[in-house]
Amino acid sequence: MLVTLDPRDERPLYLQIVEQVRRALVVGSLRAEDPLPSVRELAAELVVNPRTVLQAYRALEEEGVVYVRRGQGTFVAPAVGGDDAGRRALARGVAERALLDARRNGLGAAELVAMIRELAAGEDDDGGRDAR
Amino acid sequence: MEGAMHADLGDGACAVATHGLTKRYGDATALADVALRVPTGAVYLLVGANGAGKSTAFRALLNLERPDAGRAEVLGLDVSARGPEARAQVGYVPDRHDAGPRALTCGELLRYAAAYRPTWDAAYADRLARALALDPAKRVGALSKGNARRLQLLLALAHRPPVLLLDEPTDGLDPLVRRAVLALLAEHLADGPTTVLIATHHVAEVESLADHVGVLRGGRLVAQLDRDALHRTVRRYRVRLADGREAQRTMRGEARDVAAVLAAEGAEVREAAPLRLEDGALALLQEEVPA
Numbered sequence: 326m327l328v329t330l331d332p333r334d335e336r337p338l339y340l341q342i343v344e345q346v347r348r349a350l351v352v353g354s355l356r357a358e359d360p361l362p363s364v365r366e367l368a369a370e371l372v373v374n375p376r377t378v379l380q381a382y383r384a385l386e387e388e389g390v391v392y393v394r395r396g397q398g399t400f401v402a403p404a405v406g407g408d409d410a411g412r413r414a415l416a417r418g419v420a421e422r423a424l425l426d427a428r429r430n431g432l433g434a435a436e437l438v439a440m441i442r443e444l445a446a447g448e449d450d451d452g453g454r455d456a457r
Numbered sequence: 458m459e460g461a462m463h464a465d466l467g468d469g470a471c472a473v474a475t476h477g478l479t480k481r482y483g484d485a486t487a488l489a490d491v492a493l494r495v496p497t498g499a500v501y502l503l504v505g506a507n508g509a510g511k512s513t514a515f516r517a518l519l520n521l522e523r524p525d526a527g528r529a530e531v532l533g534l535d536v537s538a539r540g541p542e543a544r545a546q547v548g549y550v551p552d553r554h555d556a557g558p559r560a561l562t563c564g565e566l567l568r569y570a571a572a573y574r575p576t577w578d579a580a581y582a583d584r585l586a587r588a589l590a591l592d593p594a595k596r597v598g599a600l601s602k603g604n605a606r607r608l609q610l611l612l613a614l615a616h617r618p619p620v621l622l623l624d625e626p627t628d629g630l631d632p633l634v635r636r637a638v639l640a641l642l643a644e645h646l647a648d649g650p651t652t653v654l655i656a657t658h659h660v661a662e663v664e665s666l667a668d669h670v671g672v673l674r675g676g677r678l679v680a681q682l683d684r685d686a687l688h689r690t691v692r693r694y695r696v697r698l699a700d701g702r703e704a705q706r707t708m709r710g711e712a713r714d715v716a717a718v719l720a721a722e723g724a725e726v727r728e729a730a731p732l733r734l735e736d737g738a739l740a741l742l743q744e745e746v747p748a
Contacts, residue, residue, distance in 0.1 A: 330665070335731050337688070338665055365647035369640040373665040374500055375647035428728055429695070431703070 327355065327362065330371055338373055342381035344418045346390070350401065350411050361391060361399040472497040472620055472652035473518060477527035480513050480676075487513040489676040490527070495654055499683075500646070500666050503656045504738045505673035511656035512552045514673070515624050518654075519544055531620060545574075548613030552624040552656075556608040559598025563591055563608055567615075574616035582615035588641060589634075602629035610638060614645055621653045627662065635662060642666065664734040672741045680741045684734060691737040692729045699723035707732070707740045 328345040330338065349355035361367075361382065368375040382399050385391045390411075391399050405411065427437040473495035480488040488510045495501040505511050516522035518529045520540035529536045531543040557566045567586070571577040586593065589607040600608065606629045613621060626642075627635040639662060645651065646666075655663055670687055672680040682690070691709045696719055698704055704724070708715045716726045732740065 332661070332733070335733055365644055368643040368647050371665065372636065372639045372643055372662075374668060375643060376668070377665070425730075429730075 328367065328371060330373070338377045339380040339384065342367075342371075342373075342378060343384050344415070346381070346385055347411055347415050347418075350390070350405060351415050355401055357401050357403050357405055359401045360397075361401070363398055470496050471530075472499075473501075473529075473531055473622075473654055475514070475517070475527060475529045478514065478517060478524050478529060479526040480510075480517065480522065480524050486676045488517070488524070491673075491676070491678045492681075493654075493671060493678065494681060495652060495669065497652055498650055499669045500653045500655065501669040501671060502660065502663060502667035502734075502738070503654060503671045503673060504658075504660055504742060505656075506742070507658075509673040510676040511673055512624055515549070515551070515622050515654070515656065518622060519547065519549060546619050548616065548618040548621045550606070550609045550613050550621075550623045550626050552628075554602050554605040554609075554629060556600065556605045556612070557597050559596065561597050562593060563595050563597060563600075564593030566597055566608070567593070567611070570612055570615070576616045576618070578615055578617055581617070582611060585611045585615060585641065588637065603631065603634065606630055607634070607638075610641075614641070617645075617649060617651075619651060621651060623653065623655045623657075625657055626655060627657070627659060635659075639663065639666065660735040660738055664738075667734060670734065670738050670741075672738060674742060687734060687737045688731045691740055692731055693736075694719065694726055695728040695730070696724040696726055703727070709741070 327349050328342055330341050330345075334341055346355065346361070355361075362370070364375050364378045364382065367373075367378045371378075382391060382393075386393060386399070389402055390405050392402050393399050423437060423441075424434060427434070471494050473493060475491050475493040478488050478491040478493070479486075491510070491514060493503075493514065503511050503514070513522060517524050518531060518536060520529070520536040520543065523537070532546050534543040534546075536543045561569070567582060571579060571582070589611060591604065591607055591611065595604070597605075597608070606627075610626060613623070627638055630638060642653075643666060646653070653666075655667070657663055668684045670680070670682060670684070671678055690711060691707070692712065692715070694706045694708055694715065696704055696706060699722075706719070706724075708718070710718070712729050715729070719726055731737075
């Protein structure tokens with residue numbers, strides 16, 4: 326499945342769809358010139374209002390991530406892949422959620438970053454490896 | 458802050474509207490001065506406890522119930538004067554589960570409906586019947602509650618009406634079929650412009666389809682707003698109280714106004730988190746939100 330929505334996520338649904346498409350590009354399940362599901366298909370699959378899917382596709386189009394071929398649907402732009410801009414945008418989303426969660430728990434950004442470093446260092450010791 | 462809760466949607470662009478709609482049953486007030494505004498193309502979710510007046514409002518919109526005061530309009534048609542014309546434009550799933558004459562088979566009832574509906578889409582009706590696993594040979598009177606609901610949904614959708622009034626559309630369906638029905642509804646919306654008014658207890662399952670919410674409490678429409686306004690004006694605030702302790706409050710209003718109200722109480726806003734549509738609607742329903 327290309328896109329899954331998290332019912333606990335409080336962000337607007339279209340942003341979640343945008344992020345999931347970015348994620349698919351970064352992990353490589355979606356590549357340059359691949360077709361995106363039609364608005365109708367994705368709306369039915371996610372049980373969301375088709376306008377929400379349209380809004381997400383328009384936002385991605387404005388960013389140059391996808392383009393519309395008239396009468397054929399929406400496709401990933403030729404130059405787009407798991408490039409740095411995509412990775413950065415995705416990392417930003419993950420970081421925003423983590424920061425929000427930390428603040429909710431009464432923690433500051435510095436404490437969160439310190440703990441992430443500590444955990445990542447621990448993973449390296451255990452033979453865990455960085456995703457990149 | 459009543460004004461903020463009733464976003465000004467104007468009258469002209471509404472596919473469904475009521476004006477001062479009031480209905481009493483003896484001493485009980487089912488609807489009190491209700492002014493529904495369902496913009497054309499909206500998926501409007503009407504929430505309320507049992508007996509809040511949702512089904513009465515639906516029947517009044519079809520002129521199946523005469524209001525004591527006020528009026529109802531569908532596509533600009535006053536339904537008390539032009540009920541048949543208005544009903545022809547509406548696909549209706551009623552709260553009750555009687556789908557039609559009990560002696561007919563489902564297939565016979567569908568052929569009958571097709572003959573009376575100029576816009577009946579036979580290919581779509583066949584597709585829906587397969588998707589909903591409806592047996593055309595089964596008698597309407599012998600249908601289970603869930604199967605009667607499937608038949609009612611097919612009858613409401615297959616003539617592709619500009620307006621859908623769905624009163625607890627997934628009532629009586631098992632979880633898998635519920636999801637299938639909602640996916641069919643999403644497809645239906647993608648296929649053509651449709652205005653949908655849904656009354657349901659199961660806000661979570663339709664919240665991703667809805668773009669407008671109305672809240673009925675004791676026959677009164679206590680809130681009516683679009684999704685963005687709900688997101689913006691009903692929030693959960695984490696505050697630091699004067700004594701240094703933290704507390705959570707669900708408040709409605711623009712963030713700046715809420716912060717001012719809280720500041721007057723000596724509380725400082727630490728975070729204002731938007732609520733999911735379901736939580737926002739339930740908060741309005743429970744009257745727990747100070748304005």
